[in-house]
Amino acid sequence: MVRALLSRRVAVALIFVLMSLVALGYVIPRQGTARAERFALESPELASLLATLGLDDIFGSAVFAVVLALVLIAATAAMVHQARIVWRRTFRHAVPRSEATFITDRPPAEVAAALRSHRYLPAGTVLGHGRYLRQPWGLWGGLLLHVGLVVALGAGVLVIGTERRAVADLAVGEVLEPEGMWLYEAGGRLSSPLVLDAPLALESVDPTFWPNDEPRQISSVLVFFEDAVEETVTIEVNRPVRRDGLVYYQDQAVGHTFLLEVAQDGVVDRVRVDVPWPPDRATPSYADVALESGGVLQLRSSVDDSAAGMTGAPAVVVRHALGEERSAAGTLTVGVPIVVGPVSVTLADTLQWSRIIVVRNHGIGVLFAGFFMIFFGSALIYMTAPREVYVDGSGADTVVIWRAFRFRESVIEEYETLRQELQGRER
Amino acid sequence: MTEALLMLDPRLHLVAAVLYGVAAALAVLAVVGRRDALSPWARRFAHLALAVHTAAIIARWVAVGHGPYVSRYEVLSANAWVAVALFAATAMRFRAARSLAVFIYPSALLMMGIGLYTGPEVELLPPTFSGIWLALHVAFYFLAFGTALTAVGASVLYLLKARSPDGRLARVPAPLELDALAYRFGGLAFAFWGIGMLAGAIWAYYAWGRFWGWDPVETWSLVTWLAFALYLHMRRFYAWKGARAAYLLIICFLLADGTLFFTSLIDGSLHAVYFR
Numbered sequence: 018m019v020r021a022l023l024s025r026r027v028a029v030a031l032i033f034v035l036m037s038l039v040a041l042g043y044v045i046p047r048q049g050t051a052r053a054e055r056f057a058l059e060s061p062e063l064a065s066l067l068a069t070l071g072l073d074d075i076f077g078s079a080v081f082a083v084v085l086a087l088v089l090i091a092a093t094a095a096m097v098h099q100a101r102i103v104w105r106r107t108f109r110h111a112v113p114r115s116e117a118t119f120i121t122d123r124p125p126a127e128v129a130a131a132l133r134s135h136r137y138l139p140a141g142t143v144l145g146h147g148r149y150l151r152q153p154w155g156l157w158g159g160l161l162l163h164v165g166l167v168v169a170l171g172a173g174v175l176v177i178g179t180e181r182r183a184v185a186d187l188a189v190g191e192v193l194e195p196e197g198m199w200l201y202e203a204g205g206r207l208s209s210p211l212v213l214d215a216p217l218a219l220e221s222v223d224p225t226f227w228p229n230d231e232p233r234q235i236s237s238v239l240v241f242f243e244d245a246v247e248e249t250v251t252i253e254v255n256r257p258v259r260r261d262g263l264v265y266y267q268d269q270a271v272g273h274t275f276l277l278e279v280a281q282d283g284v285v286d287r288v289r290v291d292v293p294w295p296p297d298r299a300t301p302s303y304a305d306v307a308l309e310s311g312g313v314l315q316l317r318s319s320v321d322d323s324a325a326g327m328t329g330a331p332a333v334v335v336r337h338a339l340g341e342e343r344s345a346a347g348t349l350t351v352g353v354p355i356v357v358g359p360v361s362v363t364l365a366d367t368l369q370w371s372r373i374i375v376v377r378n379h380g381i382g383v384l385f386a387g388f389f390m391i392f393f394g395s396a397l398i399y400m401t402a403p404r405e406v407y408v409d410g411s412g413a414d415t416v417v418i419w420r421a422f423r424f425r426e427s428v429i430e431e432y433e434t435l436r437q438e439l440q441g442r443e444r
Numbered sequence: 445m446t447e448a449l450l451m452l453d454p455r456l457h458l459v460a461a462v463l464y465g466v467a468a469a470l471a472v473l474a475v476v477g478r479r480d481a482l483s484p485w486a487r488r489f490a491h492l493a494l495a496v497h498t499a500a501i502i503a504r505w506v507a508v509g510h511g512p513y514v515s516r517y518e519v520l521s522a523n524a525w526v527a528v529a530l531f532a533a534t535a536m537r538f539r540a541a542r543s544l545a546v547f548i549y550p551s552a553l554l555m556m557g558i559g560l561y562t563g564p565e566v567e568l569l570p571p572t573f574s575g576i577w578l579a580l581h582v583a584f585y586f587l588a589f590g591t592a593l594t595a596v597g598a599s600v601l602y603l604l605k606a607r608s609p610d611g612r613l614a615r616v617p618a619p620l621e622l623d624a625l626a627y628r629f630g631g632l633a634f635a636f637w638g639i640g641m642l643a644g645a646i647w648a649y650y651a652w653g654r655f656w657g658w659d660p661v662e663t664w665s666l667v668t669w670l671a672f673a674l675y676l677h678m679r680r681f682y683a684w685k686g687a688r689a690a691y692l693l694i695i696c697f698l699l700a701d702g703t704l705f706f707t708s709l710i711d712g713s714l715h716a717v718y719f720r
Binding site for chain 2: 025032035036039043047176182227231233234253254255256257264266268269381384385389396398424
């Protein structure tokens with residue numbers, strides 16, 4: 018089995034199959050994406066067939082997992098094979114044959130000095146021949162590359178299996194309990210539900226904008242309540258905070274929370290509506306909220322131009338919709354009730370909300386270490402051309418045997434230079 | 445100051461493009477027209493172009509406050525700069541690489557031309573565009589593109605030289621040397637592409653809380669990396685060399701081009717925030 022996985026045919030086939038699956042996984046719209054929804058509307062029969070065959074989620078399929086597992090096993094076998102090769106080459110016990118061999122009447126000490134001037138390092142003797150190596154570390158590139166592959170693949174499996182990710186939209190002042198009400202929570206098959214180590218509250222949100230109204234940075238201040246001690250942390254986009262094994266990220270979604278009192282037939286409901294921040298000063302953002310009475314309140318939030326640009330207080334307009342019927346729209350002001358259709362709406366307060374992502378995972382550091390090994394292994398392979406020289410001074414003349422482990426064509430000039438320097442002649 | 449630098453930037457880019465054009469013409473005359481005396485002049489013009497190009501990139505960097513990695517204009521300019529700088533360093537180390545000037549200088553001219561055509565409008569950075577991992581991510585992709593361009597240049601010259609060894613390309617190095625050069629630089633492109641993906645994954649981890657999302661650019665980046673891995677394994681295991689290896693490398697390069705310059709235009713890609 019291991020021998021089969023070490024075969025060059027299997028290695029090449031696995032790379033090709035993996036590459037084809039990844040490409041196929043892109044071509045076929047993946048379930049849960051907007052593209053898949055569009056595809057299902059445009060070609061419902063084909064979409065249904067692909068879903069039946071399990072091709073709408075190739076990256077999550079058993080076939081993909083099996084191919085990855087085979088790649089992992091093949092890479093492990095190749096790693097062991099590489100280790101044997103590099104050990105044999107570094108600590109060689111036989112003198113190889115090479116076409117690049119010459120004889121010189123210079124003594125071995127002079128040959129050694131010439132080799133040192135070409136940055137060769139002495140590596141002991143092998144069967145009476147002095148051995149010299151140049152860029153011997155390049156021999157270890159293949160092994161490092163394959164160790165990196167195994168480490169990265171193994172860690173990747175661990176991360177995918179154990180990662181847990183949850184998303185919450187918090188309004189300023191809102192407290193999220195440890196087993197919080199997540200907007201969304203998902204994770205790998207080995208992961209357990211995400212539980213915070215302490216309740217947290219959103220203290221403030223601070224979005225900043227470029228002059229063209231595009232977001233520049235978003236930061237949120239979070240307060241953790243642990244054993245009557247309050248700990249405050251600030252998260253920003255691209256600057257998460259790690260705390261007790263969980264990582265807290267600032268998402269790019271922020272907006273305004275409108276707390277409404279909706280009165281109808283003498284019954285008052287308190288309704289919270291989270292509206293995204295308007296994309297720019299000329300474009301409002303929208304949100305709908307369904308009422309228990311069956312209608313829908315439609316809110317439109319825009320930036321108040323008279324205020325401080327994008328960060329000014331929002332102007333919010335509301336209307337009532339029921340089926341095809343739309344009421345006239347009214348502007349909301351704090352504490353002032355307005356009537357839209359059959360309901361009376363009062364804006365109780367305006368807050369800001371921020372989307373926080375919480376992630377727990379294991380093995381990310383190992384995964385990245387694996388990638389670094391792949392890089393350094395590749396760099397050692399392709400940026401170095403390790404070579405060795407054997408010097409035999411046992412006879413009247415000195416025999417010099419030169420050999421490159423790879424990229425011979427790129428470094429063969431060095432052999433010619435050595436031969437000229439030492440006035441060598443054909444054996 | 446900022447206004448002045450923003451005015452200066454496209455003009456310097458234009459001057460650099462013209463100088464690359466002169467260097468490209470001289471290199472073609474030197475190699476194909478067998479006029480050896482023009483070769484050093486091609487190199488001098490390319491070095492002058494590189495100096496002007498460096499000044500243009502610095503001017504823009506100071507003016508807009510971020511590196512050349514947001515708009516198409518900036519990315520193409522940086523790719524051209526890295527390709528020519530890498531070639532200059534390679535030509536010093538490997539004599540066989542010098543004739544690749546007939547491929548690298550025209551490529552630089554083409555990238556500069558397309559960049560200038562798309563326009564130097566300033567794109568402001570979204571909040572996710574910051575940090576050392578982003579800088580490493582784009583820097584290693586620039587290096588990957590530069591090394592892949594050098595490798596594919598060697599492959600194309602190999603194919604032309606092999607077809608007519610004593611024809612117009614008589615001054616080009618022996619096919620075996622070109623083949624070895626393509627192999628080494630193909631391997632380096634694989635390594636740089638890999639570390640670019642890694643740095644991108646770490647950047648995504650900090651910016652979006654996930655390291656891989658099967659975004660179109662991520663997906664095709666992985667396909668390209670695997671294609672380079674396939675190329676290296678075919679060479680290593682099946683001793684592919686010569687024309688077959690050259691054609692496979694050209695396919696890898698086309699995949700890399702598609703990934704870098706076209707998949708980011710796909711709607712729904714996180715990378716669509718730039719290159720609009």
